[in-house]
Amino acid sequence: MPTVEQTYAELQALLYYLTPAEQASVQRAFELAREAHRPQTRKSGDPYITHPLIVAKTLAQFKMDLPTICAGLLHDVIEDTPITYAELEKEFGPEITRLVAGVTKLGENVEELRTLQYIPERELTYEQKNVASLVNLFARDNHQTRRPATQLKYVTMGALA
Numbered sequence: 001m002p003t004v005e006q007t008y009a010e011l012q013a014l015l016y017y018l019t020p021a022e023q024a025s026v027q028r029a030f031e032l033a034r035e036a037h038r039p040q041t042r043k044s045g046d047p048y049i050t051h052p053l054i055v056a057k058t059l060a061q062f063k064m065d066l067p068t069i070c071a072g073l074l075h076d077v078i079e080d081t082p083i084t085y086a087e088l089e090k091e092f093g094p095e096i097t098r099l100v101a102g103v104t105k106l107g108e109n110v111e112e113l114r115t116l117q118y119i120p121e122r123e124l125t126y127e128q129k130n131v132a133s134l135v136n137l138f139a140r141d142n143h144q145t146r147r148p149a150t151q152l153k154y155v156t157m158g159a160l161a
């Protein structure tokens with residue numbers, strides 16, 4: 001399995017279509033997600049950050065926009081780490097934070113979403129719901145199958161056709 005650094009380098013190479021400022025935002029999202037997930041590991045023993053990285057890499061293969069790729073990197077941060085909705089919104093703005101919230105499963109660990117400017121799914125735009133669904137699709141597929149990103153691309157392309 002590739003290292004976190006190798007997978008991140010592969011993600012960076014796929015982001016050629018983003019502006020340098022957008023690439024810097026993706027780097028900030030990666031660094032926040034990596035630090036927030038640092039103590040977590042997957043069942044395989046790999047660092048947890050490999051999962052959001054593979055999701056973001058798959059989104060980049062489809063040339064998704066900056067908010068979508070950042071949501072892929074950050075999609076488990078509110079749910080699985082001490083980072084709050086308000087902190088994420090302060091760092092990345094409302095659009096990315098809404099997408100992350102659209103992917104986040106509500107539960108006891110994310111009670112703060114209900115009290116801090118949380119935008120319920122019904123208040124997301126049609127496009128934001130589609131993006132959240134796409135991030136969820138890639139994340140679930142990676143969780144269930146543990147496919148490498150190269151194989152994931154072909155599975156999801158068929159699912160989207």
